[in-house]
Amino acid sequence: MEQIKTGTWKSNALFMSVFLLLTYVLLLASMAKNSNKLVTQNSFITVDKAELVTLSHFDKLITTVLLNPQGYLYRDEVFIISGQQHNKVNIHSFEEHLFASFIDMAIPFAALFLIALTTIVINAFYYRNKVSKEIAPLCRKVDSIISSYQLSNNNHQSAANINGLNHSLDFLQQISHEYQVKAEEHSFCDKLTHLVDRYHFLEHINKQLTLTAAAGTKSGLLFIDLDGFKSVNDSYGHSFGDEVLIQVAERLRSIVRRKNLSFKQDNNALEYNLSRLGGDEFTLFIQHLEDPEHSISVAIDILQELERDFILGNKTIKISASIGIAIYPDSAATPHALIQMADVAMYRAKTEGRGVYRIYSPEMGAKLRRYHYLLDEMRQALDSSNFFLTFQPIIEINDYGISYFEALVRWQHPAEGTIGPDEFIPIAEDSNLILELGDWILDEACRQMAAWYNAGMKKVRISVNVSPIQLKHKSLYDWITASLAKSGLPAHSLMLEITESCFIEASDKLFNELEKLRSDGVMIAIDDFGTGFSSLSVLANLPVDVLKIDKLFVTEAIHNIKYHKILHSIVDMALKLELKVVAEGIEHKEQLELLRTLGVKKIQGYLISRPQRSNYVGDKIFEHGINHMAQTGTSRWPPQINEY
Ligand code: C2E
Ligand code: MG
Ligand code: MG
Secondary structure, eight states, X not given: OHHHHHHHHHHHHHHHHHHHHHHHHHHHHHHHHXXXXXXXXXXXXXXXXXXXXXXXXXXXXXXXXXXXXXXXXXXXXXXXXXXXXXXXXXXXXXXXXXXXXXXXXXXXXXXXXXXXXXXXXXXXHXXXXXXXXXXXXXXXXXXXXXXXXXXXXXXXXXXXXXXXXXXXXXXXXXXXXXXXXXXXXXXHBOTTTOOBOHHHHHXXXXXXXXXXXXXXXXXXXEEEEEETHHHHHHHHXXXXXXXXXXXXXXXXXXXXXXXXXXXXXXXXXOOTTEEEEEXXXXXXXXXXXXXXXXXXXXXXHHHHHHHSOEEETTEEEOOEEEEEEEEETTTOSSHHHHHHHHHHHHHHHXXXXXXXXXXXXXXXXXXXXXHHHHHHHHHHHHHTTXXXXXXXXXXXXXXOBEEEEEEEEEEEETTXXXXXXXXXXXXXXXXXXXXXXXXXXXXXXXXXXXXXHHTTOTTOEEEXXXXXHHHHHSXXXXXXXXXXXXXXXXXXXXXXXEEHHHHHTOOHHHHHHHHXXXXXXXXXXXXXXXXXXXXXXXXXXXXOSEEEEOHHHHHHHTTOHHHHHHHHHHHXXXXXXXXXXXXXXXXXXXXXXXXXXXXXXXXXXXXXXXXXXXXXXXXXXXXXXHHHHHHHSSOBOOXXXXXX
């Protein structure tokens, strides 16, 4: 392009020079012609040579350029000598000479000017044409590149001249930038939410932490995990869940913008400080943290923002989140460790109520270390059979007859002593060790019950807790029938306890298997009812026989009228649905009396007995004698307090 422009200018300059030269020659010719004319017409005056004065430098230059070197001043006017006789000279006015010459050359000059103008115009056209020819393939190339982007809303006009080409190149620059951003998004970010993925987020914070370290300042990392997102997915389907995640990402983005926490190369680029680590886990990096309080205010903002209703189509749902905060360099010194510590703090937020934030503290790290320690130990414990079962009776409230025993597992740790299931079952579930452990529990519970059954406890069942992880990984029917066959225990002596939350996300396959087990005689109980937020309408169609009301309601109902009312309603509803009701966690006789008045028939709790080892249970059931057992198929287990 530059070349073309320079070419035009060069030829224009050449034309101008030739034009000026010709004009000059024309003027000289005209002056020469006029000079002769003046002589022949005797249009000169004769003066004394002594009266002539030498010209100033400037006037001398002018007259010399016009080839009239013999110019002098006479009475303040420039005159040219045109003849000489002795001391007299013939002179004529230079001004008149020049003026007459201009008049004379007017027509040839006009002709020359016209020729020059025409030449310039032709030249311009020639160059335009030449340029158009030269850029034509270029324009075609640019157009084909633009059309290769296959833009659906392509309202771009083809390039046909320099301006068009310029415009096309601008357009090309713009779309190639957009493509660059898209390509970056494609390889750097999570396809669903368009947030940076874990790998690139880690890479980004790695660089930023180096800057933080150099500046001697602090940075913050927020680990955000949605509460109960799994139930949303299970209840409404995965595409609904995906929509929720997209909206969550959008809300987080808006907070990042509002709070000026952005890290972007330009307006279109990806937001590098915000990432989706996977599933329902998000992280936010705060580069400059003047005060850890700042990260708290961001966390509070996020919690509030996510608590607002999510509207998807005609559905409105509520979601909350738990947030863990880790501070660099206080909590950890590397990106991985920072995320891990924020995760630990988030886990604490979950266990301490959900919908809250927690800042990482070393004590939490200790908990994490214990988690990993127990996980390692549990693997060995499974090999060395360090687990044992305890049995807790569930009795009839009227005659204290044993209805069934709940099998509750314990871990006999060589150094720590007995470890309770509340601590190790969640770890076993996280690591899937529950599958192996659960097999042993079921087999052991059936084996023990078969022994008691054969001793006369024909009407008593053994109740085994089944974890949601087992339900997900096993074919329930085959698993249970195999264990029953192995132990020889009749199906009607077995009960399975499944927590309420499992039913919310249960598949049709599970429902069918539960139905099959029930038709064989196995009883199914909903465990911890009241804590899983299942809707009451779901309850009507569940393949269950027993509803175990969570301990929370029994504990609270004594002094809290609201819980009293809920407990009353649950019992009423269960009885109307013809479910057997068991109340868990009875510790005091007031609770027992309350349940009796509400119409509950079966109770379980420390008031009757703590979970006991099998030999203790054996002694207790034989207390009333073999005959009693042979007649009734059960035994009695009165409360431990004297008046009962
Ligand atoms: P769960 O199935 O609801 O079992 C009842 C828990 O309540 C038992 O705790 C029992 O000891 C406790 N409990 C019973 N009566 C009272 C009472 O009056 N007061 C108080 N404070 N607690 C009472 P445990 O044995 O510590 O088990 C805790 C949970 O661990 C169980 O809750 C169950 O979810 C799980 N778990 C226990 N054993 C197994 C098992 O073999 N397999 C599976 N998957 N989970 C188990
Ligand atoms: Mg249970
Ligand atoms: Mg329970």
